[in-house]
Amino acid sequence: MKFLLKISVFIIPMSFIFLFFILLTNEDSYPGADYDIYEIPQFELKDLDNIKTINTDLFSGDFVLNVWASWCITCVIEHPYLMRLNSKGIPVIGLNYKDEREDAVIWLNKYGNPYKTIIHDFKGTLALDLGVTGAPETFLISNGQIVAHFQGEVNDLIWKDVFLPIIEERKMF
């Protein structure tokens, strides 16, 4: 028993150290990115103002689809970059994920709205079909097809390394 105690007192902190060592030296720099190409799933949802009905037809051109929510801290960090994309003229559609309308509106008023359109997915049904696991996640959509998907905060580095090669290859926007 005493031996076990000694060993565990030693092993628990050391395993935390080891864990962080692995995480820090992890070379795989963009673990959240994948480039599977697939169709946008069929859906019909309301927009954030609960006025317009939005369905798959929306995605005829080239878009960035950003999954966000007012409860998501990383979304706040990501937000200025989306504003920049918007000001560069890249259309960004928001998918408001498992969020109350009112909270989402407060959030947008507080930080500003980078989105052309916002789909309100309260139950997370569309998000589920898209393979979303949390917020933020970002999709690159070209003519109804998903061509890139990234989980986590999009910033300049991610944009240049994950999305830009695809955009240039497909001559999007």
Add this chain to the structure above:
Amino acid sequence: MIIEISHFLSVLAAGLFFLVGYFALFTSSLNTAYLSNLISRTYSHGFLFLICSFIIYVWLAITDNFSVQYIANHSNTALPTFYKISSIWSAHEGSMFLWIVFLSLWGFIFNVTVKNEEILKAKSIGIISFVIVGFLLFLLATSNPFATILPIAPLNGADINPVLQDPALAIHPPTLYLGYVGFVIPFACAISFLLEGKTSIKWEVLARKWSIAAWVFLTVGITLGSWWAYYELGWGGYWFWDPVENVALMPWLAATAFVHSLSVSIKSSQLRVWTILLSILVFSLSLFGAFIVRSGIIDSVHSFANDPERGLYLLAFIGIIIFISISLFVLRISSIQSKLTIKKFSKQSFISLNNIIFGALIFSVMLGVTYPLIYEYLFDQKISIGAPFYNAIFIPIVILASFFLFFSVDSKWSRNSSFSFLKKPIFLSLILSITSTLFVMIFFSTKNIPILLSVFAGLLIIYRYIYEIINYFLYKKFINPFSVIAHMSLGLLIVSISFNSLLSSERAINIYINEYEEYKDLKILFQDLGVEEKSNYDSIKAKFLVEDIKGNKFNLNPEKRKYFTRGQITTETAIHVTPLRDIYMTIGDQLDDGSWIVNIQINYLIRWIWISALLMGLAGIMLIFSKKLRA
């Protein structure tokens, strides 16, 4: 030239601190008065060099010496002197510099004030010195604040983040740092005790005052941070379970358990194993906090530096410290275990329960911080762990802890005591708490069980201690004033947090100029909107006249600013403070139809959350200056 002098002084200090450590830990004849005198003096000189280096650095910042890269990046000529100084700790390099200066400052005060326990003191100074050397090497090798822009310095610097240009934020990091690094003293004392290996040495007595002082700084620092986030970030909450908040909370929890465990070890030489383990844990968690914040491994609203090299260095440093201290601990564990058994329902038994409870809380927070990282590594997916996880864990455990605290009031040191619910104080406070909770339930017509239970638990503590206070005034029955204040503040904290989450509400309203809106009992008149141009930002300032149900009228002027240098938009909240509630207002965007979106929050008892945290700190300060610890 002056920059190089400052730089050189800190290099010299590192050398001197290394010598101190070497003298203290690697020379065999420590017993000579000569050697301990040498250690003490060399340490003071090392501190002198370091503090001079820092003072020169502050002076460089005040005089806008932009040939220093760090100052050029984080300060500019337009800033008031106060913010020129605080710009030093607005980013990584300067923060680390301040951190090290504080570390050596604690050691210096320890060095000049402690007159007894020569050997223990000398060894502790040696350990503190090695910790300082480790951090100084980190500073000079990976994050040099003295790097210069040569030959031509920029005429003006960048701006500091406007969110950080705030008095509370200028004071909050230094206070926190003082708390974090203050735990180097109990840590050093514990390690030198383990090195000596003589159970007769009472390192706990030596470390007590320092531990409480560091705990006070940590408590006040966290409270200031919470208060700043409330009015400056415009989110209107007091706690977000943000990773950076969590890494400050963990050492606080560990430290709270530590100071309790320490009192048992001093009183009856029991729980010494716990106390040593906790002293190592507190300091490791403080370093871990530095690691998390500085390595940028976690996304956070605080997001500071992002540099794996720094992270690796700090991690290796923490790893070495933990490895050495745990090895020593495991070697000595059998000799420091107390032969005395802990009596059932004695004070000691409750404090050992307390250790376990706090251990569970620390482990949960640690899990909450690390789990997203592990998950991301294994499954390539990011997840966010937030308030629901922490609430699910903290609420039941804190309620349980409150019950234990309630019963512990009746317990005695080293003696069995029996419990009966029919005992007058227990019975009375139970009845009072139950009736008050029922009253809350009916008056606010709520069936929220977690909140009602929390209110009950908080009130139980408060009533129980009120009974003690009454007893003291009527019958001169002994009370420990520090314990009473600290624990009643805890009760107040629990009650305030419960009522805050029960009653607070927020809403975004659409409002035109010169129009009325109503929200809850408030009548809101949008009187005017002004656009102003200031020296470093444009601002939109709204004027609202708000009238509450009692007919009190007051103005609220929320503001939105756009800063020129960074293009950053900040919201300046308008808050009307009353003892019971805050009316909190931020202004959003203008809609196409000309109306404005305004966000209103009514936050109940939020001031009491900070007041009770500060009262806990006050209890600590009183204890430090009391007769009890003067010996």
